[in-house]
Amino acid sequence: MPEFDKIVIFGVGLIGGSFALALKKAGVVGEIVGFGRSIATLTEAEKLGIIDRIGIHPGQECADADLVLLATPVGQMPAIMERIAPYLGAQTLVTDGGSTKSDVVAAACAAFAEKVGRFIPAHPIAGAENSGAAAARAELYAGKKVVITPLPENTRLDIARVRSAWEWCGAEIHELPPEKHDRVFAAVSHLPHLLSFALVHGLAVREDAELFFSYAASGFRDFTRIAASHPEMWRDICLSNRAALMTELDRYRAQLDEIRTALSTANGERLEAIFASARAARKDWGKQ
Amino acid sequence: MPEFDKIVIFGVGLIGGSFALALKKAGVVGEIVGFGRSIATLTEAEKLGIIDRIGIHPGQECADADLVLLATPVGQMPAIMERIAPYLGAQTLVTDGGSTKSDVVAAACAAFAEKVGRFIPAHPIAGAENSGAAAARAELYAGKKVVITPLPENTRLDIARVRSAWEWCGAEIHELPPEKHDRVFAAVSHLPHLLSFALVHGLAVREDAELFFSYAASGFRDFTRIAASHPEMWRDICLSNRAALMTELDRYRAQLDEIRTALSTANGERLEAIFASARAARKDWGKQ
Numbered sequence: 001m002p003e004f005d006k007i008v009i010f011g012v013g014l015i016g017g018s019f020a021l022a023l024k025k026a027g028v029v030g031e032i033v034g035f036g037r038s039i040a041t042l043t044e045a046e047k048l049g050i051i052d053r054i055g056i057h058p059g060q061e062c063a064d065a066d067l068v069l070l071a072t073p074v075g076q077m078p079a080i081m082e083r084i085a086p087y088l089g090a091q092t093l094v095t096d097g098g099s100t101k102s103d104v105v106a107a108a109c110a111a112f113a114e115k116v117g118r119f120i121p122a123h124p125i126a127g128a129e130n131s132g133a134a135a136a137r138a139e140l141y142a143g144k145k146v147v148i149t150p151l152p153e154n155t156r157l158d159i160a161r162v163r164s165a166w167e168w169c170g171a172e173i174h175e176l177p178p179e180k181h182d183r184v185f186a187a188v189s190h191l192p193h194l195l196s197f198a199l200v201h202g203l204a205v206r207e208d209a210e211l212f213f214s215y216a217a218s219g220f221r222d223f224t225r226i227a228a229s230h231p232e233m234w235r236d237i238c239l240s241n242r243a244a245l246m247t248e249l250d251r252y253r254a255q256l257d258e259i260r261t262a263l264s265t266a267n268g269e270r271l272e273a274i275f276a277s278a279r280a281a282r283k284d285w286g287k288q
Numbered sequence: 289m290p291e292f293d294k295i296v297i298f299g300v301g302l303i304g305g306s307f308a309l310a311l312k313k314a315g316v317v318g319e320i321v322g323f324g325r326s327i328a329t330l331t332e333a334e335k336l337g338i339i340d341r342i343g344i345h346p347g348q349e350c351a352d353a354d355l356v357l358l359a360t361p362v363g364q365m366p367a368i369m370e371r372i373a374p375y376l377g378a379q380t381l382v383t384d385g386g387s388t389k390s391d392v393v394a395a396a397c398a399a400f401a402e403k404v405g406r407f408i409p410a411h412p413i414a415g416a417e418n419s420g421a422a423a424a425r426a427e428l429y430a431g432k433k434v435v436i437t438p439l440p441e442n443t444r445l446d447i448a449r450v451r452s453a454w455e456w457c458g459a460e461i462h463e464l465p466p467e468k469h470d471r472v473f474a475a476v477s478h479l480p481h482l483l484s485f486a487l488v489h490g491l492a493v494r495e496d497a498e499l500f501f502s503y504a505a506s507g508f509r510d511f512t513r514i515a516a517s518h519p520e521m522w523r524d525i526c527l528s529n530r531a532a533l534m535t536e537l538d539r540y541r542a543q544l545d546e547i548r549t550a551l552s553t554a555n556g557e558r559l560e561a562i563f564a565s566a567r568a569a570r571k572d573w574g575k576q
């Protein structure tokens with residue numbers, strides 16, 4: 001008997017699709033039903049064997065599901081939560097794959113109200129610049145971190161059940177409070193994306209953009225790989241986590257101001273100290 | 289008969305060492321003599337077969353050399369130029385591997401004076417976060433761009449000779465005026481390095497740095513790869529190209545200000561437009 005008889009997934013792209021493929025490969029799920037905005041993506045996901053069938057009525061499908069995964073851009077989650085909230089069955093747990101947590105938790109509290117304990121928020125740390133059902137693969141989460149940000153209303157048993165689903169995907173599970181999660185990811189993920197988008201956009205709008213791009217090399221390639229990330233997804237992440245992100249952006253701008261001063265006063269010692277501190281930290285981190 | 293009977297290299301690390309190995313592999317050089325600040329590096333370079341011997345008197349060695357390559361951090365180049373200027377033989381050409389050009393050209397004009405036509409500035413676009421003789425390899429320049437920034441005093445014949453040396457390394461040769469070179473590389477190379485150093489340093493100095501680093505993932509890894517670059521080399525590049533770099537930094541800060549405004553007003557449309565512009569440009573560039 002499978003551990004999960006029925007799983008419903010909203011958004012069958014990279015995140016939702018890979019979750020489905022991993023659980024199917026592990027043989028722990030009976031049936032997977034998919035929902036999404038685009039019938040083309042859903043049909044593709046069905047053909048690729050990611051989902052068993054395309055759902056029609058979200059509420060009905062969730063009523064007898066063991067687990068519901070929200071794997072859409074975070075901006076779409078509140079509407080989906082409101083839509084399914086009245087129908088959640090007695091055993092149905094809901095989790096998500098959103099990159100921000102405070103905002104998602106707030107939406108869950110509003111939508112699920114007294115049932116909010118059924119919602120166990122999660123964030124799989126497995127981005128890729130590719131998106132869509134075709135990019136999904138069973139191994140995406142193998143060895144990757146998934147951060148669960150439990151609510152006071154969650155029972156340990158329900159948390160364990162959601163942990164178990166992500167563990168079947170091969171992930172390493174961590175727990176953080178939602179606010180702490182958001183502060184950390186604003187700094188190590190959301191801000192770098194913003195900075196990379198800003199650099200490439202700034203070059204793209206120049207009159208002589210082609211000249212500039214023609215001399216960009218391997219350092220540029222790595223620095224800007226994340227600038228090819230999904231615009232809508234990142235718009236939602238930035239809006240969803242904007243308080244923490246603005247704090248990090250302001251901190252970073254102050255850092256740039258300091259570097260600007262060091263440049264304008266030709267303070268080589270200060271520049272070298274900053275670069276050496278960065279290099280040492282980056283090399284240490286790279287060893288992990 | 290080899291195309292270059294004798295080559296003298298100042299700085300036998302990644303850039304100088306790879307140049308030496310490539311020309312040796314191509315069989316176009318008689319003898320390679322190395323100079324450097326560290327006797328340990330020079331000895332290692334000799335053992336690795338990068339250089340044939342360690343030089344003693346820079347002036348004497350340059351007098352009968354066909355080609356001299358300055359492959360030290362750019363900050364050290366003026367002193368070396370002054371040291372060797374009086375000794376340059378009638379056939380000796382000098383080139384360099386510096387990442388900035390206006391400053392190097394100014395130093396060359398000052399040091400070489402009426403002999404400045406013998407100096408053909410070059411910039412091989414082949415960085416790597418590793419440095420030192422052990423990182424050198426004959427293939428480093430294969431398929432990479434080398435930008436030559438000729439001076440009005442250079443003859444086409446002498447430029448052709450330096451082009452030829454880099455072509456033997458497998459590089460694709462381009463020519464740009466020095467100032468244009470510096471503007472372009474400030475934008476596509478020097479600024480990204482600065483931004484990456486700034487991000488990692490900003491994290492490293494936090495009290496809870498370890499927590500932050502522990503959740504950094506693949507996007508962070510790519511964005512910060514260049515933050516492991518050589519601090520002294522990058523200090524010199526930043527100082528050497530600081531006018532162009534400050535212009536680019538200010539332009540970038542204005543871009544961040546615009547993004548800050550979009551965040552603070554929750555202007556998702558503007559954020560998405562910036563991200564989409566960046567993504568499209570990055571994907572186009574990636575296809576090249």
